Amino acid sequence: MRIVVTVKYVPDIASDRGFQDCRVVRTPAEGTINELDENAIEAALQLVEAAGEGEVVAVSVAGPDGAVALRKAFQMGAHRGVLVSDDALAGSDYFGTAAALAATVERLNADAPVDLVITGMAALDGLGSVVPTLLAAHLGWPALNLAKKVALADGAVTITREADDVTEELSARLPLVLSVADTANKPRLPNFKLIMAARTKEYETWSAADLALKPDAVGQAGARTETLSAAPRPPRDEVELVTDKGEGGKALAAFLIRNDLV
Amino acid sequence: MTNRTVLVLLDPATEVRTSVLELLTIARSLGRAEAVTLEAPTVEVLAQLGAYGIETVHQAELPAAVRGDERHLPAVVAAALAAAVRRTDADVVLVPTSFAAKEAAALAAHALGAGLVIDAAGVHDEDGRIVGTKRVFAGSWDTACAVTTDVAVLTVRSNAVVPQPVETAVSTEVEGFTAEVPELPVTLVSRTVKPRTSGRPSLEEAAVVVAGGRGTHGDFGPVEDLADALGAAVGASRDAVFEGWFDTYIGQTGVTVAPRVYIGAGISGAPHHRGGMQAAQVIVAVNSDPEAPIFEISDFAVVGDLADVLPQAAEVIRAHKA
Structure with missing residues (x-):
């Protein structure tokens, strides 16, 4: 069982996130692994453990600081890490990111067959949720998205997903791309031994040239959208705070009625 | 044009x-x-x-x-x-x-x-x-x-x-x-559509949303009562759904809502939840904790027990509409 897990380096959602020159500010102090990718790592580790053999390869497309996400994957138990990092990839949109990830999976697949790519359900910075779908399209593999339950048997994966008021059971044959929901599992806490080992564990760094990526398919050059502006919202007015002494509900209703919201 | x-x-x-x-x-x-x-x-x-x-x-x-x-x-x-x-x-x-x-x-x-x-x-x-x-x-x-x-x-x-x-x-x-469709690589084993609660708008589309969290202690009665008085949809925090008190949560990985009015009851306002509702035009919160983070992003807030505040608000709103 050979599984590639994609991990993204994102600004911590509890930090003060923002843009500069229409790009997301990514600083090491507030950068972290996309929390939802921990569900993907957990799912991969469980499948390898159940198979009794195999390898989990964590892959991140990021600047040099993106190694933070790989370290976290190592702490959880990932066996190998690849950082795909290149100035030519900066400014990639969904399609550029998917192209870079697909080329990475293809290169790994050329060394030894990859059975599965597992991703989180979304990245908490962009929240697009479409990269797994596009990655699968690039690879020509099936995509099973937003899995709440995952079952692997006889070379096929069956998932249960709950989205948009619809519950579906979907199945496809390996190799495929699987994205797991945050309800799929509870990511394990790293143990001391793995934390220590992760500090010095080496990861590989691959460039766009290593992956034979066409310059016009990735980065700003390959982007099909252009961010024209990014501006912070004006702060909200000070909250009108009422302490309930028996009339709190009336005050709430009065606020709604006064503002023509009923 | x-x-x-x-x-x-x-x-x-x-x-x-x-x-x-x-x-x-x-x-x-x-x-x-x-x-x-x-x-x-x-x-x-x-x-x-x-x-x-x-x-x-x-x-x-x-x-x-x-x-x-x-x-x-x-x-x-x-x-x-x-x-x-x-x-x-x-x-x-x-x-x-x-x-x-x-x-x-x-x-x-x-x-x-x-x-x-x-x-x-x-x-x-x-x-x-x-x-x-x-x-x-x-x-x-x-x-x-x-x-x-x-x-x-x-x-x-x-x-x-x-x-x-x-x-x-x-x-x-x-x-x-x-429409030519390439051979489907994915098999649909089963598909069930959840019936919508009659009389209530869907959470994604509603102009007014009332949501309940941990502070409901599992009783969504007051939340649903206020929602029905307002003709609103009902939602929940992820915690409340994990507790099994409600089935659909608002949050950055759940349903993202951007209604005219969002009313959060017994919801502290963790980053996950805020990611799913902060685009609401008007935010109202009811929480017994005067330090609840959701107050920081609210336009109007009541410090109090939602079991008292919500039914009283619902009563006034029903009287106003009548």
Whole structure:
């Protein structure tokens, strides 16, 4: 069982996130692994453990600081890490990111067959949720998205997903791309031994040239959208705070009625 | 106004939900608006489309290999959308922002070489280019993205605009077209649609949302009571859903809402939840903890027990409406 897990380096959602020159500010102090990718790592580790053999390869497309996400994957138990990092990839949109990830999976697949790519359900910075779908399209593999339950048997994966008021059971044959929901599992806490080992564990760094990526398919050059502006919202007015002494509900209703919201 | 053609996805075609009426309204502001379906629209649906100025519905005729509910699979919807764009030479595709629609939008954009904007809060024309505006980082930043390719595919959030019918309804024609669908790599084993609670709007589309969290201690009665007084949808925090008290949560990985009014009861306002509701126009909170973080982003807040505050508010609102 050979599984590639994609991990993204994102600004911590509890930090003060923002843009500069229409790009997301990514600083090491507030950068972290996309929390939802921990569900993907957990799912991969469980499948390898159940198979009794195999390898989990964590892959991140990021600047040099993106190694933070790989370290976290190592702490959880990932066996190998690849950082795909290149100035030519900066400014990639969904399609550029998917192209870079697909080329990475293809290169790994050329060394030894990859059975599965597992991703989180979304990245908490962009929240697009479409990269797994596009990655699968690039690879020509099936995509099973937003899995709440995952079952692997006889070379096929069956998932249960709950989205948009619809519950579906979907199945496809390996190799495929699987994205797991945050309800799929509870990511394990790293143990001391793995934390220590992760500090010095080496990861590989691959460039766009290593992956034979066409310059016009990735980065700003390959982007099909252009961010024209990014501006912070004006702060909200000070909250009108009422302490309930028996009339709190009336005050709430009065606020709604006064503002023509009923 | 340009001579653009704008296609709006209508799936299923058995009803026109508010989110689709909003898309039709946006589509008309961008060019000639037409609809795409994967099944025969009902008479009621056609009348509603006519009221929104839609003269043409393109109904995809799918290969026999696509059976039953498989027509709702993103790969099938995407194939139909891409075929419809090629057939009509359309410039823009608008779809709602459900998870399944996002997948279909991404696959259609991939097939068409089109630019993709996910979760737009507004769409407009700027110097001949399609621009999607977005609320990001839990509603704290506004961004604007111009699509630089010939075809633009956008998923649009609910409540982006107020639906506007046309002054004089038009008659709506259904035109069939053949949509080639590649062999499906995914098997649909089963599909169950959750019945909607009658009388309440859906969470994604509602103009008013009342949500309950840990502070309900499992009793959603007061939350539902206030929601019904307001004609609002009911939601919950992720914690409340994990506790098994309610089935649908608002949050950045759950349902994202952007209503006119959001009322959070017994919800502290963790980053996860804020990511799903902070784009609401007016935020009201009720919490017994005077230090609840949700107060920082609220317009109006009551420090108190929701079991007292909510029923009292509901009573006043019912009296006001009567």
